[in-house]
Amino acid sequence: MNVEPSIWPLAAVLISLLGTVPILLSDRRPNLREAWTVLISLGKFAIIAAMLPAVLEGGGYRFTLAEVLPGVAIALRVDAMGMYFALVASFLWILTSIYSIGYMRALNEHDQTRYYASFAVAMSATIGVAFSANLLTLYLFYEMLSLSTYPLVTHKQDDEARSAGRKYLTYLLGTSVAFTLPAMILIYTLTGTLDFTAGGILAGKADASTVSLLLVLLVFGFAKAAVMPLHGWLPAAMVAPTPVSSFLHGVAVVKVGVFSILRVVFFIFGTGLLADLNLGVVLTTLASITIIVASLVALTQDNLKRRLAYSTIGQLSYMILGAGMLTAAGMTGGLLHLSMHAFGKITLFLCAGAIYIAAHKSNISEMDGLGRRMPVTYGAFFLASLSIIGMPPLGGFLSKWSLVIGAIDGGQLLLVAVVLVSSLLNAAYFFPIVYRGFFARAAEGNGREEVREAPVLCLIPLSITALFCLGLFLWPSLALQLIQLVVSP
Amino acid sequence: MSPTNLHMYALAAPLIGAFAVMVVGRYSRRAVAPLVLGVLSFSFAAALTVFLQVLSGGGFRYVVGNWLAPYGIELSVDHLGSLMQLLVSGVALTASVSAVKSVAKDLEDRQHLFFTLYLILIAGLHGLVLTADAFNVYVLLEIASITAYGLIALGKGRAVVSSFNYVIMGSTGACFYLLGIGYLYILTGTLNMADLARIIPTLESGAALATAFSFCIVGLWIKMAFFPLHVWLPNAYSDMPDGAAVLVAPLMTKVTIYLMIRFMFSIFSPAYEFIQHAGVQQIVVGVAAVGIVCASAMALAQKNLRRMLTYLIVAEVGYMVGGVWLANAQGMTGAILHIVNDALMTLCLFLAVSAIAYHEGALDFHRLRGLYRRMPVTMAAFTVGALSMIGVPPTCGFFSKWYLILGGIEAGQWLYVGALIFSSLVNAVLFFRVIEIAYFRMPDADAPGTGHGAVQVREAPAMMLQPLVVAAAALIGVGLATGPLVQHVIRVALPGGF
Amino acid sequence: MDAILSEIIAKYNYWIYVVLMMIGFYAMIGKNNLVKKLLGMNIFQTAIILMFISSGVKKGGLIPVLDKQAALEHGVNSALINNPVPHVLMLTAIVVSVSVTGVALALMQRIYRRYGTLEENEILEKMDR
Secondary structure (H helix, E strand, O other), rough: OOOOEHHHHHHHHHHHHHHHHHHHHOOOHHHHHHHHHHHHEEEEHHHHHHHHHHOOOOEEEEEEEEEEEOOOEEEEOOOOHHHHHHHHHHHHHHHHHHHHHHHHHHHHHOOOOHHHHHHHHHHHHHHHHEEEEHHHHHHHHHHHHHHHHHHHHOOOOHHHHHHHHHHHHHHHHHHHHHEEEEEEHOOOOOOOOEEEOOOOOOOOOOHHHHHHHHHHHHHHOHHHHHHOOOHHHHHHHOOOOOOHHHHHHHHHHHHHHHHHHHHHHHHHHHHHHHHHHHHHHHHHHHHHHHHHHHHHHHHHHHHHHHHHHHHHHHHHHHHHHHHHHOOHHHHHHHHHHHHHHHHHHHHHHHHHHHHHHHHOOOOOHOOOOOHHHHHHHHHHHHHHHHHOOOOOOOOOHHHHHHHHHHHOOOOOHHHHHHOOOOHHHHHHHHHHHHHHHOEEEEEEOOOOOOOOOHHHEEEEEEEEHHHHHHHHHHHOHHHHHHHHHHHHO | OHHHHHHHHHHHHHHHHHHHHHHHHHOHHHHHHHHHHHHHHHHHHHHHHHHHHHHHHOOOEEEEEOOOOOOEEEEEEEHHHHHHHHHHHHHHHHHHHHHHHHHHOOOOHHHHHHHHHHHHHHHHHHHHEOEEEEEHHHHHHHHHHHHHHHHHHHHOOOOOHHHHHHHHHHHHHHHHHHHHHHHHHHHHHHOHHHHHHHHHOOOOOOOHHHHHHHHHHHHHHHHHHOEEEEEOOHHHHOOOHHHHHHHHHHHHHHHHHHHHHHHHHHOOHHHOOOOOOOHHHHHHHHHHHHHHHHHHHHHHOOHHHHHHHHHHHHHHHHHHHHHHHOOHHHHHHHHHHHHHHHHHHHHHHHHHHHHHHHHHHOHHHHHHHOOHHHHHHHHHHHHHHHHHOOOOOOHHHHHHHHHHHHHHHOOOHHHHHHHHHHHHHHHHHHHHHHHHHHOOOOOOOOOOOOOOOOOOOOOOOOHHHHHHHHHHHHHHHHOOHHHHHHHHHHHHOOOOOO | OOOHHHHHHHHHHHHHHHHHHHHHHHHHHHHOOHHHHHHHHHOEEEHHHHHHHHHHOOOOOOOOOHHHHHHHHHHOOHHHHHOOHHHHHHHHHHHHHHHHHHHHHHHHHHHHHOOOOHHHHHHHHHHHH
């Protein structure tokens, strides 16, 4: 395990932050601005991918900016878990950037420069979270992400957007200040460090009640993971433009929440400590409730994006469920679901956006017969929803399978039931959409004939992500390799 | 210019400059600004040199005019003092760049008089951070206060009345302090801080000493607007001219808190406050916590940006007083760090406010609509200041709050910890409410130069933007430099006994 | 009872200043008229000055002006000489108090010019309008 000091982790974080400068400067020249966006996203992915070989060999990179508190520095470290998340996020950013161009232009949106700039900052923050070497750095980037996505959520700038933005910040900033910060300080008082260390740092430093208090504080403190009852911001945030919902609220922001929880579970508490104190059940209980309730609520939503949002809330808790099982297979399943769900959910959102551009419809009840006019979009939607439900031969199957195995390994048969029931519920809220799209008859004379597929810049990304759902089933080795390094180093 | 009395030059420069400005300004308006900035730059350079000297060579004591202590007047240039001197001169310089512009607009023909007071005030603050004599503290405190009364009275509207109320309250505070010093002198026969510190532990008279201590402390509390002795501050600070607010708001309360630290630990000792009178500490920290909560709540009720900020100053005073009285090294570190950070945050926010007021005039919330489009740079800096007030890393506000909470946990003062977190949340609400108005709401359609999409950028003059950007950058810079700052300066500056 | 009484009488100078101080404090807090507030403040300050001065006085003490020759020959018996330091300090305090009074009077003039009254409640009324 050699972890070399290197400038690359910093470069990976900073490239998009500094990239806001050319983006802002080319305000009046949209082509140039969007060329920058794509270029920066490609560059970011390239830098991250370049660090992959070392990580696969069991090494990594680190970079220390400044030691701000005794024993705690603002520092970055690239390890398998961070690399796994960063790869997924930076790859999907490229596709989202391309999609954004098509989407924003098709709808002739205002303030596009601000949009692209905020997006780039949010991306920096996401990678920052992935590569944080300690809890303080993670907190820093976590807050940065909340703040940089605020202009994106409120992009429309109408009353609805304003109240959504208010809710967004209240939930995310409020919980992080009220729960995460005290928890962090408590951990620091107990251990004198905040470094992410394999196997945890709390073992032997805190008694059972303190550990459980910390666990609850941190699970709710990272409200981006939308564990109920702190999930309300996610459906509200759906007022944002669709690329934002798809990437940030399907991948980056919410996964940052889950990633942070998994980070502290694996590297602050340590699975051994949680197993000893039998605290995994806290995580699994919270997650199970969220999974079932969110899936039920999703059934009742008519607005497509809101249904997807509730679906996301449920799916996020799968990952927490996996971590809470505290078995190797469970954790593998949880981590695997992070990427599987990312590819699936982003496809679904991109499809929702494509439908909105093409037909200006956002309610499911108005989408009858659209599938015949937009076969590519609906095809991708179908594939992705299969993946989320967990059908073979799509990626979601692997993660859910692994979760089930993990539950059986741990002797927690109730959790097997949770996974199965919720999969059925997933099917129940996805299939009607597809069915209506292809088979339901639209009411006469409402201009269905004129509906055509969305711009090609939108179609390419969503096709690619849909194909990835398929591809990840067939070739999951890279993901599994990285996860292997996390679960059993 | 001998290197050992550079700190005296830092003090004397604004004092001499004050009279030069008064005389020169009578004949030439244009000479005022260069003179003020020149004097303050010199003072800043001197303070910086002294600070670096102290860092490398340690602190020293200095006797004025070669009259040896305890009879002569002594100045102490130690880590804490030189840090404060650097802070005072740095903030004064930054603020004055902006003040030059806003005063030129607000007080056209009285600029030179304004800057005379302004420079004397700065000289007074320099004296306060250096002095090692308990009675000189009183005199210098009054020098700083009297000039502040004058500066406030230069404001518009009911500023005169606010100033008069401040005179009454401020003098009461000063009298209390003087009274306490009188008791101390009767008990010890000396006024030199080091001498007092030597004699006080040998005294037996408990009640008289406690009376002296409490009179002095209460006097200082009035001066620093510690809740519930704060009522004068919001009016006084929100009515004064912008040029004065950018100086007074960041520095006056902070320097007074520094004086409290000096008084508690350079004259008395931690053992006196925290061991011999252990119950008092609980009460003070409790009051600080209540003060933080109440001041934050009152800030919520304000409809005017500047008034909102003044209540936040009161809340922040609670942070620092509480931190000092936590009686542990972490809390003390947090308090000292917060003196620096809060001065910078307040500077940044008040500079932003004064830049906004340059064009907008009043600062009622509804006037802030659409400000992000009209003044993007100002609002960006304002946002940084706001984040620091909320305590978002890597801005410096996060780190002092960190130490304060750490100290609170260590001391088991959960009320205080809760108050800190509550106030962070309230600050988030407060500032995002402002940001929301400035970001979303479009200005009324009939206002000039507006209309959806066609809003013109109309920033404040560059002279006001530069210090603002510097202050905002300092918030992040100091935040990132917290580690070395704490390790090399504040840990060394902690009074003995921690 | 006698003990307390003799204590009070023995330290009558302190009691005088305490009473004076209370009068001043009451005027500052309780009075409605700004001039009276200011007068109260002056009384308050004077009381403190008195306390300082009286602390330096000794029974039968002489003025602290020494004959150099005599002092060199016989030394100085400090028990017979009043302590000059409080006087000197109070010289400064008087200067401070005068300056504050000056500033306050100037402010009051401006208040009167603006509001036409020096009664606090009337000023507040006019302010609201």
